Amino acid sequence: MTFGDKVRELMAAQGVSGLRALAARVPVDPGHLSRVLNGTKPASLELARRLDDELSADGALVALVDARLAQADRxxxxxxxxxxxxxxxxxxxxxxxxxxxxxxxxxxxxxxxxxxxxxxxxxxxxxxxxxxxxxxxxxxxxxxxxxxxxxxxxxxxxxxxxxxxxxxxxGDPQRTTTALSFAAYTAMRQGNIRRAAALSEAARRDTNLHPGWRTYVTYQAAEILAGDDKPAAYRLLAEAEAMVDRIDPAALTEHTYWYVPAFFRGTHAFVLDKLGERERARELMAQSLEELPAEWRSSQWAERRRRFLGV
Structure with a gap:
């Protein structure tokens, strides 16, 4: 039984007339609750606990989220x-x-x-x-x-x-590098290239990272440098392109699933655009979006890529 099915069963048993009535009692946004019950949004442990209380479920909903996790939270x-x-x-x-x-x-x-x-x-x-x-x-x-x-x-x-x-x-270099790289991206999006370059350089210091992440930070460094140091940007671009071929798709996990060639083609396109190769950049970006899974193409994180092509 799914979380949503169990909540509906309990609502019927308790005589709760509708979703909005339940949401008001929890309290929680009715739209949020609807998405949870329909399975398009995961149920958090806190929401499961509140619903347990309101529906006198004796912990059944918390158990559906994760029994071991619920115990640890207590x-x-x-x-x-x-x-x-x-x-x-x-x-x-x-x-x-x-x-x-x-x-x-x-x-x-x-x-x-x-x-x-x-x-x-x-x-x-x-x-x-x-x-x-x-x-x-x-x-x-x-x-x-x-x-x-x-x-x-x-x-x-x-x-x-x-x-x-x-x-x-x-003592976790992968997570440290991820944070540094995201910080570099944030600085780059704000136009703070000096800060972005410093953070990107720090993110690239450890060479023993997941190959997908190593590829991403190399592309990122190329994009950051493209405006001020084109020779260095082209060198990094070539390095990153070679790295893509060494990523084993079978080795990708739930934490690295997006490191596929189609994703990196779009990243490559951003660098080429900064280097002035706009026609080739548009070709690569169009190819990238065409090859990405449908849900990725329409995702919020891909908005920058869609905007690049004016779509």
């Missing part, structure tokens, strides 16, 4: 890696949901996960704490990233700076 000091893996899995599902909705849709859920994992990081046993801190870094940088499409630059910068510190505290 006793943060006893959190284990399996509970943290559950949050990581929920985060992966949320990223997929962002592809078909928007940053604003998933941000409240990400904030709830972040608050919960932040408690885990503060109270977890020493053996588990680095894992909890690393996951807190990932949630923090993702929250920062979600502010970018909404042009909430100050919030994005604050969160990404915090995510970088947490990544270093956890």
């Amino acid at each position: 006793t943060p000091r006893r959190v284990d890696t399996a509970a943290l893996d559950s949050v990581a899995s929920l985060l992966a599902s949320t990223r997929r949901l962002e592809d078909v909705t928007s940053a604003a849709t998933v941000l409240p859920t990400v904030r709830e996960y972040l608050a919960m994992v932040g408690r885990f990081a503060e109270e977890a046993r020493a053996a588990v704490r680095p894992t909890a801190v690393g996951l807190t870094s990932e949630l923090t940088q993702y929250a920062g990233w979600l502010h970018v499409p909404m042009r909430r630059w100050s919030a994005a910068e604050r969160l990404l700076d915090r995510a970088t510190v947490l990544g270093m505290e956890a």
Whole structure:
């Protein structure tokens, strides 16, 4: 039984007349609740707990979200890696949901996960704490990233700076680099090229990263340098293009699923445009959008790519 099916069953048993009536009692936005019940938005642990209370479900809805995670949320000091893996899995599902909705849709859920994992990081046993801190870094940088499409630059910068510190505290180079790269992107979108270049250079220092991420940060560095140092930008562009061919599609995970050739073709196009090769850039961007999955083409994160072609 799905979460939505169970809520509807409980509503009928409790004589709750409709979704708006239930939403008013929780309270929660009726549109948000509708999306959760229809399966287009994940149910957060906090929402499951409130619905449990309102529908006298005795924890049945929390159990549908994640029994181990619910236990950890009640006793943060006893959190284990399996509970943290559950949050990581929920985060992966949320990223997929962002592809078909928007940053604003998933941000409240990400904030709830972040608050919960932040408690885990503060109270977890020493053996588990680095894992909890690393996951807190990932949630923090993702929250920062979600502010970018909404042009909430100050919030994005604050969160990404915090995510970088947490990544270093956890001794996690992948998450530290991700936060630095997102911060570089945020600076670039605001036209602060000097800051973007410094952050990008820091993000590229560790060469032992996932090949997809290494490819992305190399393309990013090329785009940042394209305005002031074309020879360096062309060199990095060639490096990144060669890296794409070395990414094994079978090795992509829920945390790296977007590192496919079609995605990188669009990234390549942005660099070429900055280098003045606009006709070739438009050709590559059109090819990229045509090859991307339909839900990616219409996603909010692809808006910059669609705008590039005027579509």
